[in-house]
Amino acid sequence: MLRIDRATYDAIVAHAREDHPDEACGVVAGPEGSDRPERFIPMLNAARSPTFYEFDSGDLLKLYRDMDDRDEVPVVIYHSHTATEAYPSRTDISYASEPEAHYVLVSTRHHEQQTGLVDDEVEFRSFRILDGEVREEEVEIVESYLFGHTPTTVVYD
Template identity: 90%
Template structure:
């Protein structure tokens, strides 16, 4: 199960909506071995595409060096789907290389349309992807992990 705090959940959804009609992507890092997403890191979709996302190789290298320096790992790797449901595509599955990560997908296909969803409802799903096998998992949104603690945000330009 993915346990994520409200602020990080909201930040992922906001990023997906902001980048629509292109796919949004990013990482939420956390302490190694903790399985706790704490540091929200929105990334630039280098492909700038409504059907595909790609991390910029230089940004990704800086991110992994930074996480290594902080004894962190990618707990959540997220992206949005702009025209389809929040479920990993064959391409998403083939690129999934972090067996311990939660792969979060947010669908923005109803963004700006009359769909019966209220503004605060969204298709937000989490998956484990290991050796090409996709397993959906429950998502629990908590108000915070610790009283008075909120996640940090880092932007790589």
């Protein structure tokens, strides 16, 4: 099960909507061994495509160095689909290289109709992908992990 706080959930959905009609992508890092997504890191889709996403290799290297310095791991790796349901494509599955990560997909295929709807009405799904096997998991949205804790956001340019 993916347990994610409301602020991070909202940030992922907002990023997917902002980048529409292109796919959005990013990472939510968390303390190593915690399985708790805490630090929202929206990334640039280097492909700038409505049907494909790709992390910029330089940005990805910076991200992994930064996470290493902070004793963090990628807890959530997310991206959006702009014309299809929120389910991993064959390409998504082949690129899934973090066995412990939650792979989150947000569909913006009904972007125009979604404008103004409450966030619970978007298609937001999480999967575990290991050795080409896709397993959907439940998503639990909590208001916060700890009273007064606000997730941080980092943007790599």
